[in-house]
Amino acid sequence: MKIETIGVVGAGTMGSGIAQIATLAGLQVILVDVSAPALTKSVNSLSTRLDRMVHTDQLDRPSREAAMQRLVASTDYRSLEGVDLVIEAATERTDLKMTILRDVESAVAPHAIIASNTSSISINSLAGALERPDRFLGIHFFNPVPVLALVEVIPGLQSSTGTIESALQWARQLGKSPITVLDSPGFVVNRLLIPMLNEAFFVLAEGVTTAEEIDAGMRLGASHTIGPLALADLIGLDVCLSIMDVLLKDLGDPKYRACALLRDFVAAGRLGRKTGMGVFQYRV
Ligand SMILES: NC(=O)c1ccc[n+]([C@@H]2O[C@H](COP(=O)([O-])OP(=O)(O)OC[C@H]3O[C@@H](n4cnc5c(N)ncnc54)[C@H](O)[C@@H]3O)[C@@H](O)[C@H]2O)c1
Structure with a gap:
């Protein structure tokens, strides 16, 4: 499955970094957070990081403008309706993530893949919140996201082969080097x-x-x-x-x-x- 539009839920340290690399890779990005001030802060810091890339000749000005135009910030989960993949990067709390995953699943189309960037919560237990666990898995980025090459891809027991393949392909599309790991505490x-x-x-x-x-x-x-x-x-x-x-x-x-x-x-x-x-x- 070709991934062209993504949603990022949680606009903190990780969400902002994931949004940055995805928009720079040419994807449409919808960044969602419950907190409007957190969204503003996130978009401003992303914009500042792109400015820094322009000043250090890592990015030209038109590409910077195009990347910012591909980014939409929203406090409404309904804005995720047309995305191919959602990565949840909200606060590390099981109950909160389960609620978010349920809300995301009811907002997206059935073909969409849903991933969690959790650092430590069991992917199989999060999958229990979903009606389509075959479309769910862990995709674990590292901080700072634009700098570190590794992504851990963590299939759950019910993740389909297509979901796993799409996640690996998406990580490579973002310029990352994925490794596949079992759903084990802390991963690797x-x-x-x-x-x-x-x-x-x-x-x-x-x-x-x-x-x-x-x-x-x-x-x-x-x-x-x-x-x-x-x-x-x-x-x-x-x-x-x-x-x-x-x-x-x-x-x-x-x-x-x-x-x-x-x-x-x-x-x-x-x-x-x-x-x-x-x-x-x-x-x-
Ligand atoms: N910080 C790291 O180094 C790191 C590295 C890898 C993975 N992670 C994981 O990534 C996730 C996010 O970590 P972070 O460091 O970016 O956290 P953070 O505290 O910087 O940001 C979390 C964001 O989630 C938002 N949020 C809370 N409830 C929400 C909801 N219901 N809907 C939408 N947004 C909501 C908060 O407003 C906040 O902006 C966690 O699961 C963490 O374990 C963190």
Whole structure:
């Protein structure tokens, strides 16, 4: 199935990035969020990122204008009526995602594929919300979406071969390199990565060294391009915490318990780059 028009539900960090690469790839994009201010913020930041690409000669001005014209922002799910694929990238909460998926399914045409960008929630359990689970699967992008090449494609038990093939083809159409993974907690990358970031909070909490030195250690000693605490800030500390909680609950091994310091940051509203303050401070 050729995918020409997509819907992105949830205009936060991930939704905005997915909308950006899709419109730049020539797709019509309908970006939906419950919050009108979140939509405005998302479109403005997408526009600023395209401006930056023009200034650094990665994009010409007419292509930038055309990309912005292919983008429509809406607070109404009915605007998804004509899309070929919807990617849900809303807040990481099972009940919320199930409600969104049901609303999306009743808004789109029967041929449309519905995908979730969830980092940690079981695709099979989300599929339970749908009447057409054969058209549903996980498509997991990485942050920042325009930069990172990987996409994890996660078929559910009921995803049809056509749905999986279309998802893989769509990821390639966006210039990404997909891998297919089983519906398992954290999939592959977060199962390995997030416990490592969580461990950096334990190291910080124990006073082994400063946040700056922890990050320098992993950049210089393990060739990571970004330190674990800066990466946690980039991902969002609330997202990291909820992934740890899912790993602990679903894998049942205490080695996945979240560090109390990570929990404290989240409780205090220090969520990372998106709030201007996480482990480190940012200009917003
Ligand atoms: N942040 C990351 O690094 C990252 C990476 C990969 C996957 N993910 C996953 O992507 C999803 C989104 O994460 P994010 O970091 O972009 O979150 P975010 O907090 O930046 O944005 C979430 C958006 O969802 C919107 N929303 C909430 N309820 C909604 C509803 N009923 N309908 C429409 N929109 C609604 C919010 O208004 C907000 O704009 C999550 O499932 C997360 O696990 C995040």
